Amino acid sequence: MGAAPSTRDSTHSAAPETSGPGLAVTGVVRRFGAVVALGGVDLAVRRGELLTLLGPSGSGKTTLLKVIAGFEIPDQGSVFLGGQDVTFAAPAKRDIGMVFQNYALFPHMTIAQNIAFPLEMRKVSKAAIRERVDNALKQVDLPGYGERLPKQLSGGQQQRAALARAIVFGPSLLLLDEPFGALDRKLREQMQLEVRRLQQKLGLTAVFVTHDQEEALIMSDRIAVMEQGRIAQLGTPQDIYHHPANRFVAGFMGESNLMQARLTGPGTASVEGGASLRFAAGAVGPAGSAVGLLLRLERPRALKDGEAAANAFAGSVVEVIYLGETVKYRIRLDPGFEIVVRWPYRESGGSLKVGDRLRVGWDAADMQPVAWT
Amino acid sequence: MSPRGRPGLPAWRIALYAWCGLVFFFLMMPLVIVFPLSFSSSPYLQFPPPGWSLRWYVAYVNDTAWIDATLRSVKIAVSTTVLATVLGTMLAFGLVRGRYPGKALVNQVSLMPLIVPGIIYSIAAYSLFAQVKMIGDWRAIVLGHAVHAIPYVVIVVGAALRTYDEAYELAAMSLGAGRLRAIWRVTLPQIRPALVSAMFLAFISSFDELVVAMFLGGSNMTLPKKMFDNILNEIDPTIAAVSVLQVVLVSLLLVVVSRFGAGAKPVG
Numbered sequence: 001m002g003a004a005p006s007t008r009d010s011t012h013s014a015a016p017e018t019s020g021p022g023l024a025v026t027g028v029v030r031r032f033g034a035v036v037a038l039g040g041v042d043l044a045v046r047r048g049e050l051l052t053l054l055g056p057s058g059s060g061k062t063t064l065l066k067v068i069a070g071f072e073i074p075d076q077g078s079v080f081l082g083g084q085d086v087t088f089a090a091p092a093k094r095d096i097g098m099v100f101q102n103y104a105l106f107p108h109m110t111i112a113q114n115i116a117f118p119l120e121m122r123k124v125s126k127a128a129i130r131e132r133v134d135n136a137l138k139q140v141d142l143p144g145y146g147e148r149l150p151k152q153l154s155g156g157q158q159q160r161a162a163l164a165r166a167i168v169f170g171p172s173l174l175l176l177d178e179p180f181g182a183l184d185r186k187l188r189e190q191m192q193l194e195v196r197r198l199q200q201k202l203g204l205t206a207v208f209v210t211h212d213q214e215e216a217l218i219m220s221d222r223i224a225v226m227e228q229g230r231i232a233q234l235g236t237p238q239d240i241y242h243h244p245a246n247r248f249v250a251g252f253m254g255e256s257n258l259m260q261a262r263l264t265g266p267g268t269a270s271v272e273g274g275a276s277l278r279f280a281a282g283a284v285g286p287a288g289s290a291v292g293l294l295l296r297l298e299r300p301r302a303l304k305d306g307e308a309a310a311n312a313f314a315g316s317v318v319e320v321i322y323l324g325e326t327v328k329y330r331i332r333l334d335p336g337f338e339i340v341v342r343w344p345y346r347e348s349g350g351s352l353k354v355g356d357r358l359r360v361g362w363d364a365a366d367m368q369p370v371a372w373t
Numbered sequence: 374m375s376p377r378g379r380p381g382l383p384a385w386r387i388a389l390y391a392w393c394g395l396v397f398f399f400l401m402m403p404l405v406i407v408f409p410l411s412f413s414s415s416p417y418l419q420f421p422p423p424g425w426s427l428r429w430y431v432a433y434v435n436d437t438a439w440i441d442a443t444l445r446s447v448k449i450a451v452s453t454t455v456l457a458t459v460l461g462t463m464l465a466f467g468l469v470r471g472r473y474p475g476k477a478l479v480n481q482v483s484l485m486p487l488i489v490p491g492i493i494y495s496i497a498a499y500s501l502f503a504q505v506k507m508i509g510d511w512r513a514i515v516l517g518h519a520v521h522a523i524p525y526v527v528i529v530v531g532a533a534l535r536t537y538d539e540a541y542e543l544a545a546m547s548l549g550a551g552r553l554r555a556i557w558r559v560t561l562p563q564i565r566p567a568l569v570s571a572m573f574l575a576f577i578s579s580f581d582e583l584v585v586a587m588f589l590g591g592s593n594m595t596l597p598k599k600m601f602d603n604i605l606n607e608i609d610p611t612i613a614a615v616s617v618l619q620v621v622l623v624s625l626l627l628v629v630v631s632r633f634g635a636g637a638k639p640v641g
Contacts, residue, residue, distance in 0.1 A: 069547055091546040104544035108562045117558075121549030165548065175547075 021080070022047040022205030023068065023173055028077035030063055037063040038074065039229040045173075046221075050199055050206040054216040055226030056252070061209050062177065064226070068207060069175055070094050082172050092121070097166030098175040102182060103158045105150035111137075111161045112146030118169040136168040139198065156187045163195065167202065174199065174206040180215065192218050213253050217241060225249045246371045250294045257295040257339045260372060263287050267364060273336025278310045279367035292370035297328065297342035299366035302358055309361025317356045327352075331360060404620065411613035418608055429614040439599060439615065446580055446596035449511055453518040453579035458572050460519070461526025466556075468527065469534040487524045494521075495588040502589055509591025517585040522575035529574065533567030565633070573630045577623065 023045040030038040038060045045051045053061040066072040068079060070091035078087045086094050097118075105114050112133050119129045137143050140160035150158055159179060166174060176195070180188040196219050199206050210216055216223050217237045224234045225248075233245040244250035250258055259277075261269035267281040269291055279293055303312060315333035328342045329352060341360065352358070406420055411429055413422035433439050468480050486494065498517045499508070507513040541563065545555035561568065583597040590598055596615070603612050 069543075071543055071546075090551065091543070092549045092551050094547075096547055098544065098547040100540050100544055102538070102540065104538070104540040106541060106545070106559050106563075108565075117545070117550075118548035121554070169549070 021045060022049065022082065023207065024080040025064070025068065026078050026080070028064070028067055028074045028079070030060075030067060030072060030074050036229050038067070040077070041229070041231055043224060043231065043234070045205055045207060047205050048200075048203045049221045050196065050204075050208060050219060052208045052210060052216040052220040052223045053226055054210060054213060054223050054252070056211055058228075059226040060229040061211075061226045063229075065175055065177055065207065065209050068173075069096055069098055094173075095169075095171050096173045096175055097169065097171035099159075099162045099166050099177065099179045101178045103150075103162035103179075105158055105162055105165070107150050110147050110149055111142070111153070114150070114161060115146075115165045115168050118165065122169060132168055136164040139167070139202075140164040141194075155183055156191060159183065159191055160194075163198070167198075167204065172205065174204045176206065176208040178210055180210075188215075189218075195219070225252060243368060244294065244370055247292050250292065250368075250370045255297055255340070255342075257293075257297070258370070259293045259295070259337065261291050261293050263289050263291050269293060269369075271335075271337050275313065275333070275335035275337060277367065278364040279369050280365045290372040292372045294368040294370045295339065295362065295366060297340055300339060300341045300360050300362040302343070303361045307359075307361070310364040311367070312359060312361035314357065314359050317352050317354050317358070320352065320354060331358070333360065407613050407616050407620075410610055411617045413610050413613070416609055418610060418613070429610040430618075432609075432611050433614050433618070436611070438594075439611070442594045442596045442599035443615075445511060445593060449514050449518065449586075449595060450576050450580040452512075452515045453522055454572050454575045456515060456519040457522035457526050457575040458568065461523040461571065461575075462530050462568070464523065465527050465531040465534055469531055470539075483527050484524045486521050491584045495584045498585060499588040508589060509593050510589075511593060513589045514586050514595065515579075517589050518579040518582055519575075521582070521585070522578045525574040525578060526571040529567050529571040530564065533564040537564055569630050569633050573626060576626065580619075580623075 021044045023043075025041055025043040028038050028041045029036070041060070041064060043051075043064075053064060055061045063072060067074050070086070070089060070093075073088065078085055080086065081094060081096075105111075106117070109117070115133045115136050116129045119132060124132070133146060134143070137146055140163050142157060142160050142164065145153065145157065145161070150161065153161060162179070179195075180191055183191060192215060198204075208216075208219055210219075220237055222234065222236055223240050225232045225240060227248050233240055233249045235243075240249060241253050244253055247258065250256060259271050261271045261277065263269050263285055264276060264287060268276055268278055270276050271293070277293060285291060301309075303309060313333040313335060315331045317329050318332045318338065319330035321328040321330075322345075323342070325345055326342050327345050328340060330338060330340050332338050339360070409422055410418060410420060412425050412427065413419065414424035414426040414428065415422055464483055468476065468483070495517075498513075502508050502510075502513045502517075537560065542552075542555045542560050545559040546552060550558060581597060582595075583601060586595040586598050587601075594602070596619070600612055600615060603609075
């Protein structure tokens with residue numbers, strides 16, 4: 001199914017020496033004509049771990065998933081499943097359970113027939129199939145739904161059925177391709193937690209693809225943020241949220257103040273307007289070089305009279321955005337730069353209005369340096 | 374005037390109804406005439422019939438030439454349907470899914486039989502089958518008809534494949550089915566309405582066909598050829614009886630098509 005003739009390196013690298021990786025991807029390159037969809041991806045997913053591929057559309061996350069599933073053959077590099085090289089193995093031979101974006105439940109089969117399909121392909125006996133299908137339906141909380149057709153189920157129920165079909169044969173890897181996109185917000189949150197609980201209970205190794213950073217934070221053991229066919233950062237949700245590796249990751253992981261600054265010394269930098277800011281120390285470059293300063297919306301606080309902080313400025317409210325439990329304020333600080341803060345409604349109150357004066361401060365540790373390139 | 378006091382139908386509406394009625398009348402006319410004719414007691418094609426009888430149906434059933442021609446036509450049409458559906462479906466897969474140089478050309482060539490005039494195609498087929506001494510062989514007619522029927526299959530099945538979400542097939546493959554098994558168990562059942570329609574079109578295109586059968590049939594007549602000869606030589610109402618039977622057969626097929634061609638149903 002390749003779009004263009006591709007030359008492939010025949011060099012086979014050995015499986016990486018991780019302690020029993022569920023899945024390992026080494027040096028995977030995939031091009032479509034002149035477009036490089038994957039530009040050399042290395043990734044190891046531990047057994048029982050849920051790893052999320054997070055990125056905007058076109059970042060290569062879906063192509064990587066297809067390479068893992070066997071729907072795409074990489075131009076270079078290898079894929080290992082449980083230590084076995086499966087780079088060229090047919091999808092059917094990989095023992096991977098996959099949940100598709102629109103579930104892809106076979107509409108001409110009942111739910112039970114759908115779930116029985118992978119077992120049938122594996123020549124499991126009729127009696128055993130019945131038992132395992134019933135069991136799988138129980139696991140996803142759909143007992144008694146076996147005789148219905150997919151279209152007779154709600155979106156959430158279809159989602160569960162698709163999940164049951166993907167896990168019923170005890171796959172060595174579970175792939176989830178943006179499975180919650182079609183659900184409304186409330187149901188989506190519920191399904192996220194349910195899928196996560198089931199994955200942990202069964203000890204499944206799983207790769208989850210999404211463009212929703214919040215979803216990634218909720219679901220993952222680790223997150224790989226993808227940018228233009230490469231992994232921009234790989235780490236735990238806390239790591240990635242609080243210590244983004246670069247400007248792209250910082251911008252992608254939720255709303256924040258990201259200011260371009262120039263280093264003036266260890267732990268200090270100046271921003272537009274000349275104000276000097278103090279940030280969490282870390283080797284980021286020589287004085288005079290550009291750096292990004294990341295300040296999450298919830299970190300700054302309103303200072304009482306006489307209260308001090310490493311970074312403290314007076315300013316005035318420019319914009320008020322009411323969000324229910326929290327309120328977002330855009331504040332223009334006197335040195336000549338703006339920040340956005342998000343404070344709980346009760347504390348900051350409906351009291352602040354556009355034009356109000358206040359003092360805002362935050363600690364050096366609240367501000368992370370981020371590579372600006 | 375209606376009770377609500379609405380004004381009567383505007384003139385353009387009346388004209389439209391009249392026009393539609395006229396078109397309908399012209400389309401139905403042959404059937405309206407042929408049905409009574411087939412039950413005529415007269416030895417001539419006379420309308421309205423002077424009396425009623427089943428003699429022309431009896432004549433048809435008792436004439437081995439008619440029955441031979443009918444059976445031969447059914448055999449040829451069924452074989453054509455199978456051959457054209459299998460090859461046409463494979464071709465449709467290749468045209469919709471494949472990515473290879475020259476695909477546009479293959480697409481045009483596969484639709485060519487629709488454009489080439491039947492008489493030219495028949496003469497070409499005649500000279501080809503004459504060389505391999507297959508004139509008069511029913512299988513030659515099947516081949517000739519299949520080439521004609523394949524474009525219908527390609528168009529109908531290709532349209533269905535184009536709107537078919539390949540994710541179903543990928544899902545089946547990830548669940549342990551090879552490509553062929555995934556197509557057989559998951560893709561084909563879902564495009565069944567298109568397959569049934571394609572088979573119906575292929576069947577009709579062969580069952581009705583006269584020119585190719587004339588050139589390739591030799592002395593082994595198909596039903597259309599036999600009807601053609603009957604009109605030329607010995608006009609009697611048997612031909613009306615045969616026509617009615619033909620219409621009934623196609624109508625039955627249409628019923629079957631709408632029954633099995635409707636949306637997907639659970640298996641087993």
